[in-house]
Amino acid sequence: MSSPRHPFPIVVSVPRSGSTMLRLMLDSHPELAIPPETGFLLSPQILAAQHDRDLCARLITGFPDGAPAWNDYGIDASDFLDAARHLAPTAGLADVLRLFYATYAERHAKKRTGDKTPLYVTAMPTVASMLPEARFIHIVRDGRDVALSWSKTWFAPSRDLAVLVAQWSAMVREARREAPASKYLEIRYEDLVSTPETVLRRVCAFIDLDYTDRMLDYPDRAAGRLAEHQARWASDGTLLVSQPDRFHQQWRTTRPPLEERIGVWRTEMSPADLASCNQAAAGLLDDA
Template identity: 45%
Template sequence: MKAQRQPGWRRPLAMAAQLRRRMAEPKRLPAPFVVGVNRSGTTLLRMMLDAHPELTIPPETHFIPEVIRRANHENTRRRLIRSITRHPRWGDFGLDESALRARAKQVRPLTAAGAIRCFYELYAAEQGKPRWGDKTPRYMRAMPRIARALPEARFVHLIRDGRDVALSQRERAIGGEATTMTAMAERWQRRIIAAREGATEIRAGTYLEIRYEDLVGDTEATLRLICELVELDFDPAMLEYHRRAPGRLAEMDRDLDNAENGIVRTATNR
């Protein structure tokens, strides 16, 4: 008589297989993921990081959670790539869809992580740089999911004083959200708390909180901390981000937060 297997016996086998695949993968260089509440200076930090000669940060992506979701239910090459190329943000990246598909064909099997990396690697190649990162503030709500898919992710959570964030959001009325100071302050607090709770679910040493006030007040020291997190040598070009080619600055100007011609505009008067 054959021994009966207990319910759930496949799960340990699947976990073991996943572990073996990860151990077989080459060590990947850390990739910075800049997150934070809107109007916290994340675009300024993106400009500084992108000025590094070895690192590029594309416009906000927003598609990673959807790619991961599709991989869990519809793990087919075509659908994974479509979840990137059919995203409303696709046109922001200036990439050729056929080039992404060609790159994805070289990855077998194509997982969510593989599809996502293909996108970033293609973007980095187009920019002539070897490394990539991300700046999508809303990913502060998805850090555990992203960390599971991309172990190389290093989260840089930029936190600006909630009063300044509220003032800035009220001026811009971001996303049609509630604009009373009380509502904005409460929303800021909830999101910071939620992000910190999410950070407890990811591997130690992969999450760093940076104060916006430190970024603008002691820029080099703050950038060196971030470079250490992502195993990247600091480069003085990061301090000269405003001297970038006009075309690159124009591409970033769409969601520019707090920088104009190299002058940081702060609202720190209390």
Template identity: 40%
Template sequence: MRKNFFRAIINYPQKFPSWPDFEISSEAFWTALAEISPFTIPEGYRTFYRLYASRFSKTRWGDKTPLYCMSLVTIRRILPEARFIHIIRDGRDAALSLRKMWFSPGWDMATQAAYWRKCILAARRKGLGHPDYMEVRYEKLILNTRETLKQICKFLDLDYDDSMMRYYMRTPQRLKEHKGRLLPDGTLLTEEQRYRQQQGTTEPLDQTRVFAWKSAIQPQEREQFEHVAGDLLKKLGYEV
């Protein structure tokens, strides 16, 4: 089981592994796994994350993979200590941002709306009511950042530090890890393209991105989105 776990991690995802991004040697990872006795899958995951966090002298770690919204139950089972922070953004703004990415589910607003709706509902279905789950509105995080971060820190049992407001000063160090990689269809995603994908994280928060959809999408696109997900927008308190 230990060897299978090791191979699964360093070769994930299949066809275009992201292992080089973490800048952890496979030898160091295997050595750390070999020290686990008895070996378990949960402890294997903890070891991987601890190794990565230790590169930055950190004792806590987090993973911001968006599709984990579909797997809260599985993650709870494997890592019962996990806490989930669900950042909810107006779906029309989320669509404008996502549809430019190589991993977008599609360009048209109807497809974007269905995807946004599916993700929001999946996370809320398994998250609401659990003490390990917190919802944060993207708009509040951008417009009232310091207070929102303090609330998040309290949820995570972390001390707030004002250096969190200057996150963009440390981001380039992380983005340097992103090398070019092949996509499932065989095309090359270059290092430059990956950097541009997250370039916004290298800059201070941009409040103009809040409700940008009001001036950035066509009336028919808004209609398409709201036809599919207007009920959820309304339920979440967004303008429809």
């Protein structure tokens, strides 16, 4: 009988909710390595190939289709594909995923690993069915602050703040409705910023990991970890976002958490935008 697997932490959220900060905190633990976001299980093509070991590995190294992110992980694609071919003939997607995470952890001399893919927030049942050891940590931030931050990124689906708050509301509601109860922990961004040790102790207990103060020192390592984020290119050679721009989007994580980043909507949002955002949230801002 195989030994039970360690809980596998996956940080999920609406984008711009503090998931990178939480990833870096967890990654600062001496036993835990968290790669840049993956999203492999958001791909219908990868899920459809789940029983084909070699095809799964090839699709993962080329994900997302048209703008692969594989270079972010620092793993040689040829070596990974060769290692996948040496898995059991009956191996499938779950085995290939575990190989990827184990390879990443080994590269960083860590015993355990996890994931930080915000958009898994609406795909938790799918991820849990593939990786039963998954434990989801959902970080929730005030939707008005999320919208202000999200609207300034290259990957924002809209520049309209009310549209972004409506999407935030829909995603948070779906996450709470679909989350596997025993595998789900919800934390607040605002609490993580103001009382990080208290929140991180909860997170560590949830994933069976001893708490260490080294997690609070994440800014010391942040710049080096963020350097993994390479430029993203489309398959036609078009630059989607440069490495400096990707770093700039996350630069605040190189500093200790600042409580003044809580409630920035109070000074940065116009009365008209605030009214439209409150309406778009359909009451969720009152109890989020």
